[in-house]
Amino acid sequence: MTETVKLTIPSDPKYLCLGRKVLHHLLSTHDVPEDMTQRLILCVDEACSNIIKYSYANCPDLPIEISFSLDEYRFEVKILDYGKQCDSRTIKPRPLKKIEPGGLGTYFINEIMDEVHYCTQREKGTLLTMCKNLKNEVTSSKTN
Template identity: 30%
Template sequence: MSGMESQAPILLEMQSNPQYLSGARDLVSGVSKRLGFSDMACSQIALALDEALCNVIRHGYKRALDRPIWVRIAPIDASGGPSEPTEAAGVRIVIEDDAEQVDPVQIKGRALEDIRPGGLGVHIIREVMDEAIYERRETGRGMRLTMVKLKVSKKAARNDSGRGSDVA
């Protein structure tokens, strides 16, 4: 397998065809709901996944329809370790592709003050998720995005204590 090697409670292998985005959203939203996230949080998680997959399709695969994307979904405990679904403190979603590698530092959204179409996806991912980390895959090809959403958000806790909100 050229994609993910490790075991995962849920592993989705899909082609880079935008017609499958709604199915991927439904999957992650349904799993998140079962893990105990609120309806709004489920919607945010599905949005972040959609934006991430769109970026792979548009920028990684240059809109090719038949390239592989792997999505791994796992419940996690408060420290980020594996968890039983019924005891999950959050969810980790890992997205990998087989596209040309780019410098993760260069993956960033545009300034929000610049009102124009496009360039918002990365900003939205970082805003709605507690963590969003881009890395090169160790195979020499492809990128990995690891996103974490917690039921009790670190961002909310930091906002409450007045120490800022940007974890990602």
């Protein structure tokens, strides 16, 4: 059975912790190990931070709609904003060889998640869908 939790936060960085807390609670009740939980939280947090910075240009009172779904071993998160759209083909992580501040958020998302899809085929905003197969993590957690 798919369990879905939805929340909407304002595009103010002070509310990012709410998304982290809700996701932590959801994953901890499904025996997802803490290290993977923290990685998934990081991805959601980075995606929301990017929305605040780029889609909403730091305007603090616009909605970020988040939907977490967990279906046995498949974790899916959808994050919807109504801000400025960009060409998803241009969203690429920077190479890590050069040590410099910034530009790591997209790298974290692509490194951790199995599937990342940006949909801008809509009147306003972007729908980001990220998925992760947690079978190995959850089954090993249950056998330990």
